[in-house]
Amino acid sequence: MSSIKDVNRGTIQTVLGPISPDQLGPTLLHEHILCDIRPPSWKALEQIGAHVTLENRHAIDYGEVLAPGNYLLDSVELAITEVKRLQEVGGTAIVELSCGGLNPNPSGLKAVSQATGVHIVMGCGHYVEEYQPAANGARGVDDFAQEMIAQVRDGAWGTDIRAGLIGEIGCQAPWTPQEKRIMKGAAIAQQATGAALSVHPGRDADQPQEIADFLRNEGADLTRTIISHIDRTIFDDDRLFRLADMGVVIELDLFGMESSYYKLNEAIDMPNDASRLTVLRKLIDRGHLTQIAISQDICQRTRLSSLGGHGYGHIFRNILPMMRRRGFSDIEIDMIMVGTPRRLLTLG
Numbered sequence: 202m203s204s205i206k207d208v209n210r211g212t213i214q215t216v217l218g219p220i221s222p223d224q225l226g227p228t229l230l231h232e233h234i235l236c237d238i239r240p241p242s243w244k245a246l247e248q249i250g251a252h253v254t255l256e257n258r259h260a261i262d263y264g265e266v267l268a269p270g271n272y273l274l275d276s277v278e279l280a281i282t283e284v285k286r287l288q289e290v291g292g293t294a295i296v297e298l299s300c301g302g303l304n305p306n307p308s309g310l311k312a313v314s315q316a317t318g319v320h321i322v323m324g325c326g327h328y329v330e331e332y333q334p335a336a337n338g339a340r341g342v343d344d345f346a347q348e349m350i351a352q353v354r355d356g357a358w359g360t361d362i363r364a365g366l367i368g369e370i371g372c373q374a375p376w377t378p379q380e381k382r383i384m385k386g387a388a389i390a391q392q393a394t395g396a397a398l399s400v401h402p403g404r405d406a407d408q409p410q411e412i413a414d415f416l417r418n419e420g421a422d423l424t425r426t427i428i429s430h431i432d433r434t435i436f437d438d439d440r441l442f443r444l445a446d447m448g449v450v451i452e453l454d455l456f457g458m459e460s461s462y463y464k465l466n467e468a469i470d471m472p473n474d475a476s477r478l479t480v481l482r483k484l485i486d487r488g489h490l491t492q493i494a495i496s497q498d499i500c501q502r503t504r505l506s507s508l509g510g511h512g513y514g515h516i517f518r519n520i521l522p523m524m525r526r527r528g529f530s531d532i533e534i535d536m537i538m539v540g541t542p543r544r545l546l547t548l549g
């Protein structure tokens with residue numbers, strides 16, 4: 202394994218360089234600022250949705266209109282406007298998880314951070330196989346591991362801009378052999394760099410547990426592993442508590458999505474923000490306060506405030522006040538928004 206002497210242990214590694222952990226502040230742990238998350242089979246279609254209007258916005262969000270352009274965040278200028286709106290309401294840091302397959306843009310993120318003063322911590326590795334280049338099919342575990350280590354240590358995607366965590370590492374259900382090789386590589390890279398690992402599970406209620414079991418076997422640090430998108434994946438206490446007992450961080454990161462309709466899995470009843478808070482309360486009451494993350498996973502134009510959506514500031518404007526009204530204490534809110542992100546993002 203190559204030398205890891207240059208990893209900035211004890212710091213948080215942003216796209217503008219390392220900062221001290223106490224500089225981070227309230228953080229969104231799972232967002233996209235610049236990405237192309239159009240399903241590959243949609244990329245050839247006309248980019249309907251790139252121009253969201255009052256007339257089409259609801260139809261796009263409710264799946265009446267197939268709108269590939271809605272899944273394309275490609276304007277640095279618009280991103281700066283949107284991230285400034287987060288800053289105005291108290292957000293100081295964003296974890297940006299547009300990794301391989303999602304058209305990562307480190308230079309664009311650097312420009313957004315420079316223009317706004319908001320800390321951006323960038324992920325690395327690869328999203329689900331469906332989005333990956335064909336060449337990944339021939340690559341082995343160590344090749345993927347070395348790539349992720351280098352992305353944290355030296356810079357990512359042809360730049361000297363370093364990733365500050367690993368992920369979101371994509372899994373589909375059923376989990377593919379190629380995705381498992383990447384996850385094994387991610388476990389190696391996590392141990393080599395001390396970076397946290399963020400996982401995107403497939404849309405199957407048993408897959409978060411399958412991934413957590415797999416990572417434990419691979420020697421990953423589960424206390425520094427975030428299982429994303431739990432609010433569209435697990436709907437029962439047995440699975441939720443069993444997963445929490447593994448020590449992983451449970452992330453509810455679709456705050457702001459209030460529609461029961463979920464294009465990517467029409468079989469599930471999507472929760473709303475109030476029911477997400479009910480899940481958080483259950484986890485806290487069971488002793489899992491330090492294992493909770495919340496975010497919005499913005500990756501569509503209709504969710505940007507400039508286009509009539511809730512924007513990156515939604516959790517700060519609406520959810521934190523709702524939490525206070527519902528009896529969440531300042532200590533609990535501070536742990537979720539500041540303490541846990543600081544712990545996870547500090548290279549260990």
Ligand SMILES: [Zn+2]
Pocket residue numbers: 231232233298369498
């Ligand atoms: Zn994401």
